[in-house]
Amino acid sequence: MSNLTRRFFLQSTAAAGGGLLLPGLMSSSAEAAKFPSKAFTMYSAGKAGGGFDRASRNFAPEFERLTGQPFKPVFAPGAGGVLAATKLLTAKPDGHTVCYIAYSSMGVSIHVKKPPNFGYDSFAHIGTTYGGPLAIFVGKNSKITSIEQLVSESKKRRVTAGISGAREWYHVGGLIFNARTGANITYVPYGGGGPSRKAAASGESDAVMTGLFDASANYNVLRCLCIFAEKNPIPHTIQAPTMGDVYGKKAVNMWHPTGLTTSAEVKKKSPENFRYLVDTYRKAITAKVTRDRLIKSGFPPEALITWGPEEINERQRGFLEEVKKISF
Structure with a gap:
């Protein structure tokens, strides 16, 4: 018997013996082979x-x-x-x-x-x-033209931003923005993303905190002030700075x-x-x-x-x- 044949025989015998010594047990690879079943x-x-x-x-x-x-x-x-x-x-x-x-x-x-x-x-x-990332929009006819102005206004008067719901993702995102920038924006729940964006477009609220892509149907009536991402993913459609562009190390990226x-x-x-x-x-x-x-x-x-x-x-x-x- 050649060395190669002998080695193959011993390996086969050991494998078979292992199966006899451990009846009912299957290797992890055998279990994985059954998935999905x-x-x-x-x-x-x-x-x-x-x-x-x-x-x-x-x-x-x-x-x-x-x-x-x-x-x-x-x-x-x-x-x-x-x-x-x-x-x-x-x-x-x-x-x-x-x-x-x-x-x-x-x-x-x-x-x-x-x-x-x-x-x-x-x-x-x-x-x-x-x-997509979170973003802050205002109505197209709003007198607020920059995120810095929105933050500054919130320190002088009551500034509101619509959100889809209280104590949810957009609300928390807004509170994180307030904490990072010193803004004093009041977030108002509107019972859905659509109504919150409509409120900003009409001027009922000063702004809206929503998803950048969620607002795509409203781009014609909204203007984006800030995007919470490393970079603007749609510069060909929306011209707006990221939070990092404006606030440097205070910036936080918030993706959904x-x-x-x-x-x-x-x-x-x-x-x-x-x-x-x-x-x-x-x-x-x-x-x-x-x-x-x-x-x-x-x-x-x-x-x-x-x-x-x-x-x-x-x-x-x-x-x-x-x-x-x-x-x-």
Whole structure:
């Protein structure tokens, strides 16, 4: 028997012996080979027909093609994503259950609502679909022409900025801006992003704190004063400075990314399954067919961000540090 043959024989015998000594146990690679073994359930923090629904419907076909499994959405809107998150975190942590959330909103909800059953470290983020930075707009006919003027005015008189809801993402973003600049802007909830932008356009409020891309339908009646990002992502459409351009080291970047997450228990107990989710989702979301679907359904190309777990966590870390300083 040659050395090569003898070595192969011994290795094979050892492998077989290991199987006999440990009946019923499977290697992690064998377990991973079985995944996915059934349909995926996606709990959505948004309502049917909303942005989360449109996004997931556009990437689902490619995700299903790559995994060979159905991708079933279940809508659980409300409480800033807490309801959907609760369903995710009480599901079996095998990787077949995911959740579509707005990462920043979830961080705000945890800080404000203090859910008893989970916290910041309860999630393992998979990847983004779309998102954009926070921005401050005024009406096109407003006498306020710069962010510096808005801040200065707020120190002399009552200046209001519309927000979609109290103690939510845009409200917290506004309070962070106040704390960083010394502004004294009063944030007024209007029960939705559309009404808050309409109030600024009409002059009912002095300004509006909203998403840069969320305001796209109102660009003709609003003027952007400041963008909370490293750089202006749409300089061909909006001419406005970033907070960094104006306030230097006082600046904070505030993005509102949305995408898939799962429970931290999945990553801990089934790391191979988690890595499969991350890699497969990235293939699905970056596929040309998916990108074309998203753009056709109304998502701006610049809003189609593809951050992985590391970038999501890094970007959220700095934002959450600011959130934790806010009290009501």
